[in-house]
Amino acid sequence: QVQLAESGGGLVQAGGSLRLSCAVSGSTTGIITMGWYRQAPGKQREVVTAITIGGTTNYADSVKGRFTISRDNAKSTVYLQMNSLKPEDTAVYYCNAKRYLTNYWGQGTQVTVSS
Helix, strand or coil: CEEEEEECCEEEECCCCEEEEEEEEECCCCEEEEEEEEECCCCCCEEEEEEECCCCEEECCCCCCCEEEEEEHHHCEEEEEECCCCHHHCEEEEEEEEECCEEEECCCEEEEEEC
16 A cells, blocks of 8 residues: 655645645555646546656646656655646645556645636
8 A cells, every 4th residue: 555645735826836745655666656636626637747766757738847746765755846826727636656557646735826
């Protein structure tokens, strides 16, 4: 089992920044990819960004150039730095870990961007 705990969400004005953290614990061996997803009210959950075990990153077009995923292996933590936030970035953000054939999710953290 893998446990994921997000933190760092909150309310921010448009143009502002937030950094989300995802603390990873449990059976971390075998984790292939770590990522961030988000779900806005009335919409499906969508992938925001991911980082592979080899360090390859990818981003949704809507956040390219504004969001950055990173990890600190010593702290078993994955980060999502969000800059130039827009009201359309408002959503619950979920941390995801893909371990072998199983997806693990955190409980989510709310990000609200006011205009």
